[in-house]
Amino acid sequence: MSATAAIERTFREEYGRVVASLTRRFGDLDVAEDAAAEALLVAxxxxxxxxxxxNPGGWLTTTAGNKALDRLRRERKRDAKHQAALMISDDTPHEPTGIVEDDRLRLIFTCCHPALAPEARVALTLRLLGGLTVAEIAAAFLVPETTMAQRITRAKAKIKGAHIPFRVPSxxxxxxxxxxxxxxxxxxFNEGYLSSSQDAEPLREELTDEAIRLGRMxxxxxxDEPEVAGLLALMLLTDSRRPSRVAGGELVPLHEQDRAGWDRDLIAEGHALVRECLARNRPGQYQLLAAVNAVHTDARTAADTDWRQIATLYTHLQAIAPSPFVTLNRAIALAELDGPEVALAEVDRLPLASYHAWHATRADLLRRLGRSAEAREAYDAAIAATANAAExxxxxxxxxxLSST
Structure with a gap:
């Protein structure tokens, strides 16, 4: 008799006893029979x-008992595994994301909670979602980095302490x-168009592109919101000049740029949005800034720029959203209309000593007035106030x- 035949005969002789023993132990005939069959295969x-x-019978009983235990353990875990599999392939509808479908834009709306002060919510959102460092945000607000860090920390603490719900906006x-x-x-967008970081490229296309994408969303x-159209127009018209903004590692000012290199498709789109805003006749700050850029991009040459219209637009902007930045830009237009001396008087009254563009504007006005020594000091101050290598x-x-006189 072969070894296999001997094993099978032993199994037949012990089978009934093994199954009976396992059935009493586990209370399940099917489990007992399957375990006994697995024990035979091992034998x-x-x-x-x-x-x-x-003791062949004892060996078969022990081995079959272990197989039965393994099967019962697998059965107990099966429901949990089935549930996990269902979670992976769950075809139930997702929880509604609300009216804002884009993930990043939805998070921006969520973070801009009205319970926070306007500057705090903007700063916190720029830090969490805008990809800007504390130093870059501080530069945008013209405050020291430590001050901005404290603002962001306080905003986080208020959210936690007041249990402000950060929910999907309706x-x-x-x-x-x-x-x-x-x-x-x-x-x-501004941080991308003229980076304030020493470690970044002068122009950060990933930021301007993302801002425009969010503007389109x-x-x-x-x-029907004219300020949304105005912001998108402003970014498109500003970004249209990006190809001519830097040359030879240097920032190129608007009046020196090669206008043939401007993106005419973006200009056309931006102008159409500005016309739409004018037709709505509900002016806001972004619409007026877009209109200023429309005037610039409409001029065939720098000499063709309608500075009077630009000054008028800044006057309107000053009336609805007054700020020293608006006054500074209006003064630049006044320099073209009334001369650098009138403009310098306006500029010198502004509380913008930490702003590089204020120093740069003063330097240019002083240069035009022939006050070279003062202009040199203003240029030095402007250089010290910016980390942008091209600027x-x-x-x-x-x-x-400048001349030495």
Whole structure:
């Protein structure tokens, strides 16, 4: 008799006893029979090699008992595994994301909670979602980095302490949060258009592109909001000049740029949005800034620029959204209309001593007035106030072109 036949005969002789024993132990005949069959397979593999055990029936009972235990453990885990598999392939509808479908834009609306002060919510959102460092945000607000860090920390503490819910915004939330959201998008764009970071490229296309993408999403979401159209137009018209902004490692000012290199498709799109805003006749700060850029991009040459219209637009802007930045830009237009001396008187009254563009504007006005020594000091101050390598190179060249008198 072969070894296999001997094992099978032993199994037949012990089978009934093994199954009965397992059935009493586990209370399940099917489990007992399957376990006994698995024990036979193990015996067929091992006994020809290891030899028949002294107590074949006991060996079969023990081995079958272990197999039954393994099966019962698998059965207990099966439901949990099935649930996990269902979670992976769950075809139940997702929880609604609300009216804002884009993930990043939805988070920006969520973070711009009206319970926070406007500057705090903008700063916090720029830090969490805009990809800007504390130093870059501080530069945008013209405050020291430590001050901005404290603002962001206090905003986080208020959220935690007051249990402010950061939930998916509903349609009713949008109007209360829109102003802060527009400010976030515009500041992200500005950081990309002229980086304030020494370690970054002078122009950061990833930021300007993302800001414009968010602007387009806002336009789709809120097609009847003129300030949304105005912001998108402003970014498109500004970005249209990007190809001519830097040359030879230097920033190129607007009046020196090669206008043939401007993106005419973006200009056409921006002008169409500005015309739409004018037809609505509900002016806001972004619409007026877009209109200023429309005047610049409409001029075939720098000499063709309609400075009177630009000054008028800044006057309107000063009336609805007064700020020293608006006054500074209006003064630049006045310099073209009334001369650098009138403009310098306006500029010198502004509290912008930490702003590099204020120093750069003063330097240019002083240069035009022939006050070279003062202009050189102003250029030095402007260089010290900016970390942008291309801007520093341009300012240094202009300073070095001054006469020694």
């Amino acid at each position: 067929l593999e091992r006994w020809p090699v290891d030899g028949t055990p002294p 349609a009713a939330d949008l109007s209360d949060r829109l102003g802060a959201v527009l400010a976030v998008v515009y500041l992200v 806002l336009r789709t979401l809120l097609p 520093r190179a341009y300012l240094a060249r202009r300073r070095d072109q």
